[in-house]
Amino acid sequence: SHDYTLKPHPTIPAPEGPVMICILDGFGENEYKDEFNAVHVANTPTIDALRQVPNRFRTIKAHGTAVGLPSDADMGNSEVGHNALGSGQVVDQGARLVDIALETGKMFEGNGWKLISEAFATNTVHFIGLLSDGGVHSRADQLVGCLRGAAARGAKRIRCHILTDGRDVPDGSSVKFVEDLEAELASLREKGCDARIASGGGRMKVTMDRYEADWSMVKRGWDAHVLGKAPRTFTDAKTAVVTLRGPEDAPVSDQYLDPFVIVDETGAPVGTVQDGDAVVLFNFRADRMVEISKAFEYPDFAVFDRERVPQGLRFVGMMQYDGDLKLPANFLVPPPEILHVSGEYLVKNGISTFACSETQKFGHVTFFWNGNRSGYLDAKMEQYLEIPSDKIEFNQAPDMKAREITAASREALLSGKYKVVRVNFANPDMVGHTGDLAATIRACETCDACVKELLQVVDSVNGRWLVTSDHGNADDMVQRDKKGKPLMGEDGKPLALTSHTLAPVPIFVGGKGLPEGVVFKQGDAEAGLANVAATTFNLLGYEAPEIYKPTLVEVKTA
Ligand code: 3PG
Ligand code: CO
Structure with a gap:
């Protein structure tokens, strides 16, 4: 002691x-x-x-x-x-610890990875988080490391739910980050993994609330990522982001984009979260992941009506966000x-x-x-x-x-x-x-x-x-x-x-x-x-x- x-x-x-x-x-x-x-x-x-x-x-x-x-x-x-x-x-x-876990391959040997890999053959693996290279909450290259790791280890179906940044990186850069991610997903598809973007929205409007300032943000995220519900739907993410930004001379900032859902030709969402799926929150930083973690993990969660709660989820955070609450219970990389x-x-x-x-x-x-x-x-x-x-x-x-x-x-x-x-x-x-x-x-x-x-x-x-x-x-x-x-x-x-x-x-x-x-x-x-x-x-x-x-x-x- x-x-x-x-x-x-x-x-x-x-x-x-x-x-x-x-x-x-x-x-x-x-x-x-x-x-x-x-x-x-x-x-x-x-x-x-x-x-x-x-x-x-x-x-x-x-x-x-x-x-x-x-x-x-x-x-x-x-x-x-x-x-x-x-x-x-x-x-x-966190940023450094995730880098090390990816470089050494330790990430793929841990309990968190084992848990999500149970879904690889039969279910979808969802990645939810901030899409940018800001390095404050997340990094796009770390997401890519996880995506490639999952595909290489047999993940058959991957869906990404992306929060656009414009806060830790210049406004407007979300379009480029979406293009880069789409290129990565296309190359995974060539290798036989059905990988797509399924939903998203601006980080200051969707999912990433902190300190319970505004739970309605988290509800919008749950609706889009899990239920496949949003005021607007699109058939691809780049069109979604470009359209939601609006006119070029007076754009809505990346931070504040409305939630969106990607749908197929029939209008059906391409990536709702279903029973038995794996869900990875790929942000390493805690503050803006605690609330969405609770919505996924707490059986008696009652802050908003989740409408449908997928059963048997393999749910992990990039890190454990709160060591006292043990939230989430499973994670890919141990926190500092x-x-x-x-x-x-x-x-x-x-x-x-x-x-x-x-x-x-x-x-x-x-x-x-x-x-x-x-x-x-x-x-x-x-x-x-x-x-x-x-x-x-x-x-x-x-x-x-x-x-x-x-x-x-x-x-x-x-x-x-x-x-x-x-x-x-x-x-x-x-x-x-x-x-x-x-x-x-x-x-x-x-x-x-x-x-x-x-x-x-x-x-x-x-x-x-x-x-x-x-x-x-x-x-x-x-x-x-x-x-x-x-x-x-x-x-x-x-x-x-x-x-x-x-x-x-x-x-x-x-x-x-x-x-x-x-x-x-x-x-x-x-x-x-x-x-x-x-x-x-x-x-x-x-x-x-x-x-x-x-x-x-x-x-x-x-
Ligand atoms: C945020 O979360 O608002 C920004 O990404 C980082 O700002 P902070 O580190 O000052 O909270
Ligand atoms: Co700040």
Whole structure:
């Protein structure tokens, strides 16, 4: 058993007030400081002032191998970012683990694969997931690896149910991903496997809801993938996607395409899910697969009427999405094991925590922060507050619930009940994902005002604070060529960048209760999000656990 004892820091005394950890989601420090960098353009007097404080501002890595992703070409994301922030460690993440399982062939030897292979000779194997090369939730090349693996091992009939992206990849790219998948399926057909696309829809409208923000998305997915029901049917997926996108000069974004079902000449759906079929959710990331997993796996599921529940399904996830719920029970690749997260040290040392965000990021500051554990680590020591998010496209209301989160956090800070107050502002990320530059600028400005208020509150109780981010997004809102030049569309308008960026993120420490000598160490150019947890323990007056990445701060004596 692990020793969770924390030692008092030799030179940093425990603070009088609480320590606040504030995550500005998707707020990167980008080298391109031009009109398309919303973080740069926004009027943010508070953050600007923090950048000027000597030795209490620096940047840290938030992408690629620094957060456990396969390569440094991989942008950061909230799952791996919050995992690193909350656990103080870097582990191989889902994207990498699936790569390894495919490369070594281990995937095809595991129990999950055995289960689905029972359906190969007699039934259909369904693959449901996000079709893109974004590498945040899934990767198309990993889907192809699974498809080829199944066909080579005797799968007679395969159906793909695809969710179009346009969020982790440029909008409009769904057409190309569908073409590529169709080519792959055609070559499988030549080899004697009846492989087709059967249904789909946009990821922000169909199937991939998270944190129970809007279950109607999951119902639309169930209806299309399982029952073969959607408002529109087509005879091929490319026509579906192109048609649903609508006019070229004002297209519906890939993220928001309506659900569709592919039908044969008689109008019958080509790939409903039937008794005894195998179903594979091919996303590795958890948050947006939990709800659809429950719909497939829970016999007494009652959130919406499933109408017809296929019996005897061989149902697996690419990974197990929730280790506590054991959901799904069967999976192709074991998920990363993130042990001894900072929250466990806190609860075991009597350090109370308040964590708060709005629905869209609530699981980020709880579930992901705690190494993908659902619920409380210790309900007596922790209070988690979820502020319900609006159910709209967030450029329409870029303030989102930042004011409400601020008000709740303010109360928690002043209550005297908590030693740690952890808060995530969703705005720069969620508005950034819409590609709307003006709204994203506003999102950053709102965050700045909220940070200002919270820093004042922390100061008023002699506390300490740490402000940082989990990855870039708002810091670049335009697609660029290799030299960094903004790309324009045929209409002469800039091509929006809806995805995260590779940028590092800022980190600031301070507070009236922080001894003046506590400053960022020099050097450590490689430091990343995983170094934040150790830093936080220092701010709390403790030495960091030895298994953690080193702290970013040191104490300078005058
Ligand atoms: C999403 O799920 O919204 C995006 O793919 C990634 O965004 P997040 O990592 O910031 O949640
Ligand atoms: Co994001």
